[in-house]
Amino acid sequence: MSIKEITQGVLTFDAAKVKELTQTELDAGTEINSILNDGLIGAMDIVGKKFSDGELFVPEMLQAAKAMKAGLEVLKPHLSSEAVASKGTIIIGTVKGDLHDIGKNLVAMMMEGAGFDVVDLGVDIDSDKFVKAAVEHNAGVVAISALLTTTMPAMKATVIAVKEAGIAAKTIIGGAPVTEAYADQIGADGYSDDAPGAVELVRKLMAT
């Protein structure tokens, strides 16, 4: 029953309650996978659906993600790559020359909420840094953001750099001036025009 309460804690944005209940379940010997997937990630799946349906607003979705993270922090020391299969690691950042990050931060939060490990490099990131991080973290996806039309060429440079590094990571791009056509043009593996779409895209790409 307590796993349902953990889910409820996330849905009512109560980080303190989620943290407490997660610790209780852990101490009681409940299987970690169950706490993580049914309690925490399961809650964020509900949040994601409510958000896509317009029932939850962005600030509410972000507070739910914070509550989920509070529970995740309790589990983290007990997680190992054998015990719990990670859904995958995503590198995300805003390209060189661009300082905008609101959209990128939203996407990063939603991907974390969906259970992915997210390494957020920040803003003004050159291709080398993206590639280095992807190699270091064995990333499944490199997510590249830009708001300025003048920095879009840096997206192309980053996509090429990732390909030339010979790693398995797929590339996805997004941002207000970016289009699906541009993604195709520069050889990116995917494009999304919003954060929920980016999560779905990553789910698909990680599965291949």
Added chain:
Amino acid sequence: MNRAIINFEQKSLDTIHKYSLELLHDTGIKFPSEKALGIFKKHGFRTDGEMVFFEEKDIQKALETIPSVFTIKARNPEKDIRIGDDSYMMAPGYGPPFIIEPSGEKRNAVLDDVQKFCKLVQTSKYLDFNSSIVVQPTDVPQETAHLDILLATLLLTDKPIMGSSVSETAARDSLKLAEMIWGNTDEPVMISLVDSLSPLQYAGEMVDSLMVFAESGQPLIVHSSCSLGSTGPITIAGSLVISNATTIAGICLTQLINPGTPIVYGLGGSPTEMKTGGYINASPEDAKHVAIVTAMGRYYNIPCRSQGALTESFCLDYQAGMESAMMLTVAALSGVHVSLHACGTYGSMLAMSYEKFIADEALCGAMKKLIKPVEFTDDAFTMDLIKELSTSGNYLMEMHTMKRCRNEFFIPDLSIRTMHNKWVDMEPRDITLRAAEILEKRLAEYEKPEIDQDVEKRLVQYVKERKGA
């Protein structure tokens, strides 16, 4: 004439200013530019890394040297524009990389679009200056796109221009091209836009271009705005302090470099769309900020700039009309001196449309008429005529009416005023199609303004060499 429609209490304005000074003193503003930091340090400002801190006396000193009115020269002296006092100048959209076709399809903007919009600005009865970057062309190399844009603007129009502020190089190119026309840049021959990055900072390229224009004494619009609830507090008061502090910090730098550099104070504020986290800018909150900027401009005695005829819609529907009219009416009635994006934008400034441009022009014309002061001359009072006609008055028959019938009222080019049966038979009836007809006519009637052949050659040569380099 005072067109104010928002009148904050003095104590509220003083509090905004007080908290701005507090932020500037305690938190600072980020200027990621070695040169700018050097200038601040030289004048004794406290810095910490890229953060700059301001004392009240620094701000006071800067505010004292800003002119409250100035003139920007045009290639054609008859088209010079005055900024300040009761003037209201309009320019079209600035920066969108897309075009929305009448079908609703979105496509990339190209250089041909820049040139077509130049021709529309040139033939416009209501637009006063070029935004230059009416659209961002995607079919030319991005590093030199500003050169293609400026060349088109200078050759195809003789109204005042905006300079390019995308980088220090672009700013210098803007000045170089202007020198070829005016011989020097001793007086204002362009105005350029520097946008801060909320909260509390500037991007390096913006600072670099600000410094180039200030050194040359060329006017700058220094603009800040928060997305309420994402790059600033959800409440207007808090976001106002952030934007005000950031704008006056940028203004302070211009006056340190060159006291007396003409400034236009820019401030906006948009609600974050809470369902998506997205940026929107044609809401009642945006319109409120159009009025708020005039309160701030009056407080500091600096001319001010607002957003123009914006809409979230992507077609010429009621939403486009309603939102554009709401934004521009507030600008007209509250005393804004400059409206950028006065014509042609859709979808939170992401795209331009030719048909929206034509429709917004009609709105601009109506606004200019709306704010024209009522005439109180003897000829306007017509006391003799009123007494003569008494109760038998049929003013339609009078010479006084005939003499003024073409100029007294606003005559719309696009709006219909007709009987219902005529409207039923109208072809085309759809406003988008009627706007498209006007567009075709305007482009066909366009004539390239005169320019000295040698000057034109030098402009073309400069751009060719710079692009080839």
